[in-house]
Amino acid sequence: MKTLLVGEYREGKLLDSTYELFGFAGQMGAETALLLVGSDAHLPAYGGTLYLADAAACGEYRPDLHKKLVLEAVQKENPDYIVFVHSSYGWDLAPRVAAALKVAQISEVMALADGGFEVGCCNAKMRRSVKPATNRAVVTIQAGAFPALQPGGSPTIQRLAADGGSTVEFVGYEAAEKKDVDLGKAEIIVSAGRGIGKKDNVSVIAALAAAFGGELGASRPVVDAGWVEHSHQVGTTGQTVSPKLYIACGISGAIQHLAGMKKSDFIVAINKDKDAPIGEIADVLVVADVMQFVPALTAKVAK
Numbered sequence: 001m002k003t004l005l006v007g008e009y010r011e012g013k014l015l016d017s018t019y020e021l022f023g024f025a026g027q028m029g030a031e032t033a034l035l036l037v038g039s040d041a042h043l044p045a046y047g048g049t050l051y052l053a054d055a056a057a058c059g060e061y062r063p064d065l066h067k068k069l070v071l072e073a074v075q076k077e078n079p080d081y082i083v084f085v086h087s088s089y090g091w092d093l094a095p096r097v098a099a100a101l102k103v104a105q106i107s108e109v110m111a112l113a114d115g116g117f118e119v120g121c122c123n124a125k126m127r128r129s130v131k132p133a134t135n136r137a138v139v140t141i142q143a144g145a146f147p148a149l150q151p152g153g154s155p156t157i158q159r160l161a162a163d164g165g166s167t168v169e170f171v172g173y174e175a176a177e178k179k180d181v182d183l184g185k186a187e188i189i190v191s192a193g194r195g196i197g198k199k200d201n202v203s204v205i206a207a208l209a210a211a212f213g214g215e216l217g218a219s220r221p222v223v224d225a226g227w228v229e230h231s232h233q234v235g236t237t238g239q240t241v242s243p244k245l246y247i248a249c250g251i252s253g254a255i256q257h258l259a260g261m262k263k264s265d266f267i268v269a270i271n272k273d274k275d276a277p278i279g280e281i282a283d284v285l286v287v288a289d290v291m292q293f294v295p296a297l298t299a300k301v302a303k
């Protein structure tokens with residue numbers, strides 16, 4: 001089985017998520033070839049075939065042009081799967097490639113499942129298992145769902161040239177609004193999840209964060225409900241953090257949250273459900289009512 005992995009550059013640098021494509025291919029037990037629209041200055045340590053197009057000529061984001069490059073590599077490589085990260089780049093480009101090849105597209109793969117794939121559904125509350133009904137398929141993988149693998153070695157480069165123009169002009173990136181809190185630098189983060197119950201209880205979680213001299217984090221439902229500002233959100237659509245201590249209060253451990261915090265050195269989860277998925281990555285799972293346990297812990301820490 002062969003995969004063509006399509007990595008991603010941002011402002012001239014290879015994105016780390018590219019290595020998760022190798023994690024996916026590793027779990028599939030598949031051979032790999034890699035395609036990058038990037039530059040010689042930032043190439044991954046990878047000992048296989050690398051189809052390389054120059055981002056200076058092709059732009060970092062011109063999906064119709066990039067589609068042609070992917071199709072050229074597909075013709076040369078004849079892969080069973082063409083794999084993207086489920087990023088704004090991947091979810092724009094992948095369907096164009098699938099439509100051009102007239103093959104199945106499976107989006108936001110979270111895990112492999114018995115000859116097929118698990119994908120999220122019902123706002124990621126459930127998973128469904130699907131299999132491509134075509135011999136070849138285009139797949140996007142959820143960020144954080146597969147381990148980042150650094151294959152090592154030096155690539156055999158096959159250069160691809162941009163052929164023709166694009167209907168999309170890439171204008172540039174716009175920096176996100178300045179955040180009032182930089183969770184990326186925090187050594188201790190105490191995060192509030194939906195399990196805290198109501199907005200008024202945020203102060204209880206914030207008090208524990210303050211007692212530790214840390215920062216307040218939050219899961220997405222807490223932010224969506226307007227209980228906490230988005231700048232505190234941890235996860236794929238929030239910040240990626242790696243503190244020394246991460247305390248998850250009433251957070252179930254959905255993959256989009258885990259993607260943002262699983263690199264924390266030590267993870268404590270407080271959850272009334274002993275089978276909550278966050279228990280799988282937590283160093284300590286405290287099975288308790290968060291609104292009883294956290295004030296007691298805060299009082300101890302503050303002493």
Ligand SMILES: Cc1cc2nc3c(=O)[nH]c(=O)nc-3n(C[C@H](O)[C@H](O)[C@H](O)COP(=O)(O)OP(=O)(O)OC[C@H]3O[C@@H](n4cnc5c(N)ncnc54)[C@H](O)[C@@H]3O)c2cc1C
Binds near residue numbers: 239254
């Ligand atoms: C495209 C996309 C992007 C997303 N991006 C993000 C993201 O960046 N960050 C993010 O967090 N999510 C994100 N999500 C949402 C994600 O899928 C989950 O829905 C979310 O993480 C769940 O948040 P939660 O754990 O706080 O809530 P829930 O999943 O509802 O879990 C609540 C937990 O609290 C526990 N609980 C309830 N009451 C108590 C109590 N009294 N004491 C102790 N425990 C209690 C429950 O047992 C449960 O485990 C995204 C989803 C999608 C589709």
